[in-house]
Amino acid sequence: EPEVTQTPSHQVTQMGQEVILRCVPISNHLYFYWYRQILGQKVEFLVSFYNNEISEKSEIFDDQFSVERPDGSNFTLKIRSTKLEDSAMYFCASSEELLGGNQPQHFGDGTRLSIL
Amino acid sequence: SQKIEQNSEALNIQEGKTATLTCNYTNYSPAYLQWYRQDPGRGPVFLLLIRENEKEKRKERLKVTFDTTLKQSLFHITASQPADSATYLCALGYYGGATNKLIFGTGTLLAVQP
Numbered sequence: 001e002p003e004v005t006q007t008p009s010h011q012v013t014q015m016g017q018e019v020i021l022r023c024v025p026i027s028n029h030l031y032f033y034w035y036r037q038i039l040g041q042k043v044e045f046l047v048s049f050y051n052n053e054i055s056e057k058s059e060i061f062d063d064q065f066s067v068e069r070p071d072g073s074n075f076t077l078k079i080r081s082t083k084l085e086d087s088a089m090y091f092c093a094s095s096e097e098l099l100g101g102n103q104p105q106h107f108g109d110g111t112r113l114s115i116l
Numbered sequence: 117s118q119k120i121e122q123n124s125e126a127l128n129i130q131e132g133k134t135a136t137l138t139c140n141y142t143n144y145s146p147a148y149l150q151w152y153r154q155d156p157g158r159g160p161v162f163l164l165l166i167r168e169n170e171k172e173k174r175k176e177r178l179k180v181t182f183d184t185t186l187k188q189s190l191f192h193i194t195a196s197q198p199a200d201s202a203t204y205l206c207a208l209g210y211y212g213g214a215t216n217k218l219i220f221g222t223g224t225l226l227a228v229q230p
Contacts, residue, residue: 004159031216043160043205043220056217091159095216102148102167102209103216107159 002026006092006108013082014116021077021111023092032075033093033105034067036060043091049075079113087115118143120221122206128227129196137191137224139206145184146208150218151191154203160220163204164191196228 005024013019025032034046047057049067066078075094079086089112093105119142129135139149148167152160166173166182166189173180179192193200203225207218 033217035218035220042222043207043218045217045219048217058217093159102150102165104150104162104165105160105216105218106162107152109157109159 002106004092004094004106004108006090006111008111009109010112010114012114012116015084016081019079019082019113021079021090021092021113023075023077023108024073025075025092025094026106027073029094029096029106031055031095031097031103032067032069033095034077035091035093035107036088037091037110038088046077046090082113082115084115087113089113118208118219120206120208120219122204122221123224126225126227128229131197131228131230133196135193135196135200135226135228137193137204137206137226139189139191139221141187141208144210145187146210146219148209149180149182149189150207150209151178151180151189152205152207152220154205154223160205160207193226196226198228198230201226201228 007022032049035043037043047061048055064080068076089110091107091110093107095103095105121140150165151163154160164180166180177194181190203223205223206221
């Protein structure tokens with residue numbers, strides 16, 4: 001069964017450094033998402049992406065964050081200047097054509113980001 | 117803002133029994149509701165989706181109900197097995213533009229004892 005893959009599985013970065021988290025969504029999916037989960041807390045929506053542009057973003061997704069689909073397969077999340085509070089598990093997800101507005105989302109196993 | 121509450125305590129049940137997990141929400145009703153399973157260190161895995169005009173959905177040993185009057189969804193696992201032990205997340209979805217963002221609850225940790 002096709003799956004969403006994320007790399008790296010664990011990223012350790014010094015505060016203030018830039019980090020790029022990578023995702024390969026399921027190949028025929030058109031909608032892409034990033035969520036994050038701080039340890040022991042709920043999964044939180046960051047951003048959704050469709051047709052090569054951001055369709056919605058949360059308050060968490062400030063100017064330090066950006067997303068990109070550099071080619072036909074990868075989907076990346078960049079944090080320009082990391083802060084301690086950015087430490088979390090970051091999940092990428094993808095879904096098929098909306099058709100009525102509700103589709104299951106398929107999640108990767110996440111990248112654990114640790115900011116020192 | 118929308119608030120979602122799931123069983124606050126972990127749920128411990130005996131193998132073979134039915135597990136019932138609760139998801140309550142405040143404010144405006146979602147267009148649909150999804151249930152996911154999450155194992156430690158893994159991403160959420162989709163289980164079931166129910167729409168606002170549906171009362172009940174089933175898939176094998178799983179059943180979900182959706183009551184927009186009570187603002188509640190119940191998730192049932194019948195004939196539970198130790199392998200069902202995991203955290204179960206409910207997630208609310210709303211129609212609106214080219215997005216399908218989900219708002220997650222905090223999850224309920226289910227432990228099925230052999």
